[in-house]
Amino acid sequence: MSTPKQIFLAFSLGLLVSCTSNGDMLLKEAENQLLNSNYREAVSLFLQVADRYPNSPYAEKALLRSGETFFLNLSEPEKAIKYFSKVISVYPSGKEARVASEYIASIYENTLKEYDNAVIQYQRLIDSADDPGKSDNYQFAIGRSYYRKGDYSQAIIEYKTLKNRYPDSELIAEADYQIANCYFVLSDCQRASKAYRKLLKKYPDNEWRHDILLSMGVCMEEKEHYSDALVIYRDLADEFPNKALIQAKINAIEERLEEKNR
Numbered sequence: 001m002s003t004p005k006q007i008f009l010a011f012s013l014g015l016l017v018s019c020t021s022n023g024d025m026l027l028k029e030a031e032n033q034l035l036n037s038n039y040r041e042a043v044s045l046f047l048q049v050a051d052r053y054p055n056s057p058y059a060e061k062a063l064l065r066s067g068e069t070f071f072l073n074l075s076e077p078e079k080a081i082k083y084f085s086k087v088i089s090v091y092p093s094g095k096e097a098r099v100a101s102e103y104i105a106s107i108y109e110n111t112l113k114e115y116d117n118a119v120i121q122y123q124r125l126i127d128s129a130d131d132p133g134k135s136d137n138y139q140f141a142i143g144r145s146y147y148r149k150g151d152y153s154q155a156i157i158e159y160k161t162l163k164n165r166y167p168d169s170e171l172i173a174e175a176d177y178q179i180a181n182c183y184f185v186l187s188d189c190q191r192a193s194k195a196y197r198k199l200l201k202k203y204p205d206n207e208w209r210h211d212i213l214l215s216m217g218v219c220m221e222e223k224e225h226y227s228d229a230l231v232i233y234r235d236l237a238d239e240f241p242n243k244a245l246i247q248a249k250i251n252a253i254e255e256r257l258e259e260k261n262r
Contacts, residue, residue: 023053027062034065039073054090063087064096067103077107101125109141115149136162136169143178152182173203180212189219210240217249226253226260 030045046069049062064087071080084100091097105121108114122138122145143158159175159182166172180195196212206212213236220229230253233246240246 023049023056023058023062026052027058030062030065034069034073037073039069043069043074060087060091060094060096063090064100067100071103071107071111077111081107098125098128101128105138105141109145109148113148115145118145136166136171139165140169140171140175143175147178147182152186156182173199173206176202177206177208177212181215184215184219187222189222192216193219210236214240214246221249221253226256229253230257 026045026049030042030049033039033042033045043066046062046066049056050059050066053059063083067080067083067087070076070083081104084103087094087100088097101121101124105118105125108121109118119142122141125138126135139158139162143155143162146152146155146158156179159179162169162175163172169175176195176199180192180199183189183192183195193216196216199206200209200212213232217229217232217236220226220232230250233250233253236246237243237250
C-alpha cells in the first residue's frame with residue numbers, strides 16, 4: 001500500500017512529465033511557425049511556453065527565442081532587449097543568460113548605436129567571469145564602442161587594457177592596429193607613424209598592410225615630407241585596390257615637388 005508521501009511524489013512527477021510534454025509540444029509548434037515565417041504567431045507561442053511552464057526546461061529557451069525573433073525577424077530591437085533582459089533576470093544562472101547578455105550588448109553597439117550602454121553591457125559580461133575565455137573579446141568590443149562613439153582617447157586606453165590583461169589574446173595585433181588608427185584620427189601623426197611602423201615590423205603580412213601604408217603616406221604629407229610620402233605611394237601603386245586614388249596622390253605630390261624645385 002502506498003504511503004501519502006509516495007502518492008504525493010508520484011503525483012508531482014506525473015504533473016512535471018505532463019508540463020514538460022506540453023511545453024515541448026508548444027515549443028515545437030512555435031519553431032514550426034518560425035520556419036513558416038509566421039513570426040508574430042511564433043513569438044506568441046514562445047511566450048506562452050514561458051508563461052505556462054516557467055519551471056520547465058523549455059521556458060528559458062522560449063524567452064530567448066522570443067528575443068531572437070523580435071531582433072532577427074521582426075526588426076524590433078527594443079522588444080528584443082526586453083525579453084533578453086527577462087532571460088537574465090528570471091534565469092540568471094541558466095545556460096541562456098550569457099547568450100542573452102551578448103545579444104543586448106551587440107544590439108546597443110551595432111543596431112541602436114547606443115555606445116555607452118554597449119560599454120556597460122560588455123563590462124558586465126567581463127565582470128560575470130563565468131566564461132573568462134571570451135573576456136578579451138568583450139574588452140576589445142569596449143574599445144571598439146568608444147572608437148565608434150568618437151572618443152578615441154578612451155578607445156586607446158581600452159585597447160591598451162586588452163593588451164595588459166590578456167597578453168595571449170589573438171586580438172593583440174588588431175588592438176595595436178586600432179591604437180595606431182586612434183592616433184591617426186587624433187592627428188597625432190608622430191605616434192601614429194611610430195605605431196604603424198612597429199606593427200609592420202611585428203606583423204609584416206598583416207591584413208591591414210595597405211591601409212597602414214596609406215595612412216603613413218598621409219602622415220608624411222601632413223608633415224610636408226613629400227619625398228617620403230611619394231616612396232610609400234609608389235610602393236603601393238601596384239597592389240593597392242583603389243589604384244586611381246594612389247595615382248592621384250602620386251601625381252599631386254610630383255606636382256608639389258616640381259613647384260618646389262623651380
